[in-house]
Amino acid sequence: MSHRVVITGTGALSPLGATPAALWRGLLDGRAGIRSVARLAGLEVTSGGEVGEIALDRIDRDEVIATRAIDDALRESGRDAATTGLLWGTALDTYTGAPMVHRSAGACFTTLAARFGSPRRMIAVACATGTAAIGEAFRLVREGRVQACVAGGSSVMLGRHYLFGFHALRAVAADVAGEPADRACKPFDRDRRGFALADGAGALVIESLESAGRRGVEPIAELVGYGSSQDAFDLNRPPADGGGAVLAMQRALSDSQLGPSAIEAVNAHGTGTHVGDIAEASAIQTVLGEHVPVSSLKGAIGHTMAAAGALEAIAAIATCRTGVVPPTRNLVHPDEACRLDHVIGAPRETGASCVVSVSFGMGGQNAAIILRRFVS
Amino acid sequence: MTWLVASAERTEIGAVRDGAPALWRELRRYNAPVQLAVAAAHEVVAHARLPAEAALVSLAPCQAGSPDLHRWVRAVEEGSAQRMNPTHTLHSVDNLGLSVLAIALGNHAWGLGLGGAPGMFWVALELTCERSEPEVIVFGGDQGSGYDGTDPEGVALLFSREPAPHASLGRTVKLVGIERRRATGPRAVIANAAAGARSMLAILGDQPPGELAYRVPAMHGDGIDDLVVTWELG
Numbered sequence: 001m002s003h004r005v006v007i008t009g010t011g012a013l014s015p016l017g018a019t020p021a022a023l024w025r026g027l028l029d030g031r032a033g034i035r036s037v038a039r040l041a042g043l044e045v046t047s048g049g050e051v052g053e054i055a056l057d058r059i060d061r062d063e064v065i066a067t068r069a070i071d072d073a074l075r076e077s078g079r080d081a082a083t084t085g086l087l088w089g090t091a092l093d094t095y096t097g098a099p100m101v102h103r104s105a106g107a108c109f110t111t112l113a114a115r116f117g118s119p120r121r122m123i124a125v126a127c128a129t130g131t132a133a134i135g136e137a138f139r140l141v142r143e144g145r146v147q148a149c150v151a152g153g154s155s156v157m158l159g160r161h162y163l164f165g166f167h168a169l170r171a172v173a174a175d176v177a178g179e180p181a182d183r184a185c186k187p188f189d190r191d192r193r194g195f196a197l198a199d200g201a202g203a204l205v206i207e208s209l210e211s212a213g214r215r216g217v218e219p220i221a222e223l224v225g226y227g228s229s230q231d232a233f234d235l236n237r238p239p240a241d242g243g244g245a246v247l248a249m250q251r252a253l254s255d256s257q258l259g260p261s262a263i264e265a266v267n268a269h270g271t272g273t274h275v276g277d278i279a280e281a282s283a284i285q286t287v288l289g290e291h292v293p294v295s296s297l298k299g300a301i302g303h304t305m306a307a308a309g310a311l312e313a314i315a316a317i318a319t320c321r322t323g324v325v326p327p328t329r330n331l332v333h334p335d336e337a338c339r340l341d342h343v344i345g346a347p348r349e350t351g352a353s354c355v356v357s358v359s360f361g362m363g364g365q366n367a368a369i370i371l372r373r374f375v376s
Numbered sequence: 377m378t379w380l381v382a383s384a385e386r387t388e389i390g391a392v393r394d395g396a397p398a399l400w401r402e403l404r405r406y407n408a409p410v411q412l413a414v415a416a417a418h419e420v421v422a423h424a425r426l427p428a429e430a431a432l433v434s435l436a437p438c439q440a441g442s443p444d445l446h447r448w449v450r451a452v453e454e455g456s457a458q459r460m461n462p463t464h465t466l467h468s469v470d471n472l473g474l475s476v477l478a479i480a481l482g483n484h485a486w487g488l489g490l491g492g493a494p495g496m497f498w499v500a501l502e503l504t505c506e507r508s509e510p511e512v513i514v515f516g517g518d519q520g521s522g523y524d525g526t527d528p529e530g531v532a533l534l535f536s537r538e539p540a541p542h543a544s545l546g547r548t549v550k551l552v553g554i555e556r557r558r559a560t561g562p563r564a565v566i567a568n569a570a571a572g573a574r575s576m577l578a579i580l581g582d583q584p585p586g587e588l589a590y591r592v593p594a595m596h597g598d599g600i601d602d603l604v605v606t607w608e609l610g
Contacts, residue, residue, distance in 0.1 A: 043458075044458075089491060090491065092440070092468050092469070092470060093440055093441070093468065095449055095453055096453070097453060099454075100449065100450050100453045100454065104438065104439075104440060104492060104567075105440070105470070105491055105492060105493075106436075106438050106440075106491060106492035106493035106494065106567060107493075107567075109491060109493040110493050110494060110598070110599060113493070113598075113600065114562075114599075114600060118556055118601070119499070119502070120499075120598065120600070121490065121496075121499050122490055122491030122492070122493040122496060122499075123488070123489070123490070123491065124436050124470040124471055124489040124490060124491035124492070125471050125474070125487075125488065125489045126469065126470075126471050126489075132488065136488070139506075140506075143506075145506070159453075160452050160453055161448065161449045161452040161453060161460060162468075164448075164452050164457075164458075164459060164460040164465075165448075165460045165462070165465035165468065166465070167460075168459065168460045168461065168462035168465055169462050169465060228486055228487070228488075229484050229485070229486075230432070230474075230475075230478040230483055230484050230485065230487045231478075231479075231484070232478045232479050232481065232482050232483050232484055233479065234479070235466065235472075235475055235476070235479070243484075244484060247484055361471060362469070362471075363469065363471050363472065363474065363475030364475050364478060364479070365471060365474065365475070365487060365489065
């Protein structure tokens, strides 16, 4: 039996603030979450996004950030963890300072999972983790295997060696003399040169409509489709035509039984890497055409890795509820090779009520979810 | 219902390097758990009907990284290095094995990486039961410590919706299901992505025909649940 799947709670910690409302308000206002990070001074990359509300020097910072987002989502939903599953990604291991202290991502997940019911699944598909966790939770709830799950991810990778590592892979934007740190990440812009790493956590309570109804909880939005795919192409770059991304979006559409014309806005992965943005734009053109409003959060909050898909889903939900698509911060001169209906400069009132949110992981794992305004 | 039709275990890097030079050229850049996991996966892939369409479930190492990676991390964190080798950066990536195998197989199908928390192998078996693809490949690797790379191991299992005897055991091995019960208290575990699978595979060949309720040793579980895997052996 197939169940309708709804979202009944959200929690978000991002460089724009420690609540979903702060994230949304910051996006609409065009605020910058990316700043020059003092502890990175002297490196080739000093821009990044910090969650300022949480102490920066804790080795268990990933767990603290994740717990806060999860608790906020559970509180809004009115659920308790013991009767709820957890599908979560905690990005990579955490290292701090000298002498170096190391904490594994798996240990973080195990601590988070201890108070939850079943299933408890640690999702690990790089930048697609948050979206894949939501999609997998959606599948479990829709198939009736579980009534509710918390899904999402957290990330505290804004450390020296991850910056060095991603810089070596030509993924992060190195500093440029005279350019403010908040301009580092420019998704789809002709002058883009990579992303800004950021910390964050995003959590969603994903629940069957029957379960929410029994509890008397009004859904925030509805999840209607999920698709995933693998590029099978290269460890560091997608194919230029975005073939894997096309498959993920087409599978999400097929899963939702919706046609491309039903999609009224795209919450893009939009990292600001040269090849990634071209591949994504090509994929969106192929599946949805060039006339659907497209927005990326990463110019404003940076790349929060395992949290990215969850934070983006939370922004997509706000679009479904309000009809407003936030602008892609720092997008000034759209690249001709990324020709789309970009939302630039200011939020756009579109009336959109159905949004696809996509994530494409390094290594080639792709995930797409379709969210819709809830109508009973 | 799904049948375990092939399984493979690898513990010797040298055997991969010397015994499969073409594969080694593909794997030599990666860390030992990924090398052995993917090498094991290639063994079971030889028994798959349509490996490019199989669902893939990878298990990230619980003991992540490599000696090379940790040397870089220490140097960077202590301020004595200003760059990192991009190849060694990949050793920190938890979906590396999944990406490497998908590329090798030209596989665009559903695939999922499970992170390096204890007990994820049993989640992989649950996913195997949930998926509808004709074949599912579960694979993962680990090591005693990411700092010194000791005791690396890799394991892979090929499941099929079509009943068929296990390639090396010569008998049918049907996965019936996985049952979880909350343990009465926390359980001490060994955080290792491959050890639990290898321990279970070791006994499948010796059991009499019929139903086998395999009680997962607490040390191979997730520290939260007691787990029973039910098999039907031909």
